[in-house]
Amino acid sequence: MLCPICLHEFDWSEDELYERTPAGQYQRLSLEHVTGARREDLLRAAHVRCPAPVANPSLEHHLPYTYVRHGRPLVIGLVGGPETGKTHLLASMVGAIEQGGLRPYGLTTDAVDIERHAEYVDTYVNRLIVERETLSRTAHRATAEPADAFLVNDGTHTTAVAFFDIAGELLRSSTHEATRFVPAVGGLLFVIDAAAKSARMGDDSFRAVLDRLPKTGGRLDIPAAIAITKSDSVRFQAPVDTWLYADPDGLDPAAVLDESRDAYAYLYRRGAQAWLSPYDKCRKCTLHFVSATGAAPAEGRFPRGVRQRRVLAPLISLFAMTGVLRGFPEVGI
Ligand SMILES: Nc1nc2c(ncn2[C@@H]2O[C@H](COP(=O)(O)OP(=O)(O)OP(=O)(O)O)[C@@H](O)[C@H]2O)c(=O)[nH]1
Ligand SMILES: [Mg+2]
Ligand SMILES: [Zn+2]
Known part of the structure; x- marks a missing residue:
C-alpha cells in the first residue's frame, strides 16, 4: 500500500485495525468473534495505522480501511x-x-x-x-x-x-x-x-x-x-x-x-x-x-x-x- 499522506510503502494486515473515538483519537479495534453485518459495519469505519516513522507523535496518521482494501488508490x-x-x-x-x-x-x-x-x-x-x-x-x-x-x-x-x-x-x-x-x-x-x-x-x-x-x-x-x-x-x-x-x-x-x-x-x-x-x-x-x-x-x-x-x-x-x-x-x- 502507498500512503497518500507520507508516500511510505507498507504492508498491512487485518489483525491490526483501529477505530476512531468521538474525541478523534485512534484505539485498537478487535474484531475477534465479531461476524456478519456487525463486522462489515465496524470494518467500514475501521482505520489502518501508517507505520512510517515520525519525528513527532502529532504527525502519526491513519488511513481508512476502505481506502487500503481496494488496492492501489x-x-x-x-x-x-x-x-x-x-x-x-x-x-x-x-x-x-x-x-x-x-x-x-x-x-x-x-x-x-x-x-x-x-x-x-x-x-x-x-x-x-x-x-x-x-x-x-x-x-x-x-x-x-x-x-x-x-x-x-x-x-x-x-x-x-x-x-x-x-x-x-x-x-x-x-x-x-x-x-x-x-x-x-x-x-x-x-x-x-x-x-x-x-x-x-x-x-x-x-x-x-x-x-x-x-x-x-x-x-x-x-x-x-x-x-x-x-x-x-x-x-x-x-x-x-x-x-x-x-x-x-x-x-x-x-x-x-x-x-x-x-x-x-x-x-x-x-x-x-x-x-x-x-x-x-x-x-x-x-x-x-x-x-x-x-x-x-x-x-x-x-x-x-x-x-x-x-x-x-x-x-x-x-x-x-x-x-x-x-x-x-x-x-x-
Ligand atoms: N465567476 C466565478 N467565480 C468563481 C468560480 N469558482 C470560484 N470562483 C471565485 O474565485 C475565487 C477563488 O476561488 P477558490 O476556489 O478559493 O480558489 P483556489 O484556487 O482554491 O485558491 P487557493 O486556495 O488560494 O489556492 C473565489 O472568490 C470564488 O468565489 C466560478 O466558477 N465562477
Ligand atoms: Mg483553495
Ligand atoms: Zn503515511
Missing part, C-alpha cells in the same frame, strides 16, 4: 495558482456526485471515510450550495491530507479515489511538506481561471508539478484534464457558450475531442500558450470549459444560488483515461 491532485478556483471546483464536483451526477456513466460511489466525508460536505459543499456562501482560500498547512475520497464502482470493480487540494502558493514549491502527494498522483486536474487577465505568464504551479513528475521520452504518462473554470465569466464568447450549456450526459469521445480542440484554440487565441504546458507534456490530456458556481459572487455570496456547469466532465475524462471507468472507448488526445 487513484490520487487526483488539483493544480493551479492562488485563487484560480480549485476549492470551489472540488466542492462543486462533490456536490454533483452527491446529487447522483455519476449515475449516467454507470458509476456508483461510497465515501471512503464516512465521518470525514460528512465533514467535507458540511464545511464545503453545503456551505457553497445550500448556504450560497463563498469558500475561504485554502490555508497553508504543514502537511496535506486528502480533502475527500470516494470508492468508485463501475459495475465490475472498485477504486478508491482521493482528491488533494492545497493552497496555490504552496504548489509552486517542490520541497514543501504539503506537496508530498505530488509524486503519488495518478491523475492531474489542472485548473485555469477563465477570468484571469495576465494569461501570458502561465502558471508556476503547473511548471513546478510537471517538472517534478517522471517522464519517458520527455513526456508524462499520467493522464491530465485541464478545467477552464469560471467560464461563466466568458460565457458570451464563442465557443464557450456552446460547451458550457451542452448536454452533459454520456461520454462521447468525439465530443471530448471537439471540446478539447476548441478549448485549446480558445487559450491559444488569448495568448495563453504557457497554460497549455500540461497538454504538451502529458501523453493524454483533455480540456474542458466548466463553471463551479455559475456566476461571480457578490459580497461573499451567490445570491441567486449556485448553478455549476459541467464540473464532472473533467473528472469523467480522468476516470476514463485512468481505467476507473472501463467499458468506454479510449479518450485522451
Whole structure:
C-alpha cells in the first residue's frame, strides 16, 4: 500500500485495525468473534495505522480501511495558482456526485471515510450550495491530507479515489511538506481561471508539478484534464457558450475531442500558450470549459444560488483515461 499522506510503502494486515473515538483519537479495534453485518459495519469505519516513522507523535496518521482494501488508490491532485478556483471546483464536483451526477456513466460511489466525508460536505459543499456562501482560500498547512475520497464502482470493480487540494502558493514549491502527494498522483486536474487577465505568464504551479513528475521520452504518462473554470465569466464568447450549456450526459469521445480542440484554440487565441504546458507534456490530456458556481459572487455570496456547469466532465475524462471507468472507448488526445 502507498500512503497518500507520507508516500511510505507498507504492508498491512487485518489483525491490526483501529477505530476512531468521538474525541478523534485512534484505539485498537478487535474484531475477534465479531461476524456478519456487525463486522462489515465496524470494518467500514475501521482505520489502518501508517507505520512510517515520525519525528513527532502529532504527525502519526491513519488511513481508512476502505481506502487500503481496494488496492492501489487513484490520487487526483488539483493544480493551479492562488485563487484560480480549485476549492470551489472540488466542492462543486462533490456536490454533483452527491446529487447522483455519476449515475449516467454507470458509476456508483461510497465515501471512503464516512465521518470525514460528512465533514467535507458540511464545511464545503453545503456551505457553497445550500448556504450560497463563498469558500475561504485554502490555508497553508504543514502537511496535506486528502480533502475527500470516494470508492468508485463501475459495475465490475472498485477504486478508491482521493482528491488533494492545497493552497496555490504552496504548489509552486517542490520541497514543501504539503506537496508530498505530488509524486503519488495518478491523475492531474489542472485548473485555469477563465477570468484571469495576465494569461501570458502561465502558471508556476503547473511548471513546478510537471517538472517534478517522471517522464519517458520527455513526456508524462499520467493522464491530465485541464478545467477552464469560471467560464461563466466568458460565457458570451464563442465557443464557450456552446460547451458550457451542452448536454452533459454520456461520454462521447468525439465530443471530448471537439471540446478539447476548441478549448485549446480558445487559450491559444488569448495568448495563453504557457497554460497549455500540461497538454504538451502529458501523453493524454483533455480540456474542458466548466463553471463551479455559475456566476461571480457578490459580497461573499451567490445570491441567486449556485448553478455549476459541467464540473464532472473533467473528472469523467480522468476516470476514463485512468481505467476507473472501463467499458468506454479510449479518450485522451
Ligand atoms: N465567476 C466565478 N467565480 C468563481 C468560480 N469558482 C470560484 N470562483 C471565485 O474565485 C475565487 C477563488 O476561488 P477558490 O476556489 O478559493 O480558489 P483556489 O484556487 O482554491 O485558491 P487557493 O486556495 O488560494 O489556492 C473565489 O472568490 C470564488 O468565489 C466560478 O466558477 N465562477
Ligand atoms: Mg483553495
Ligand atoms: Zn503515511
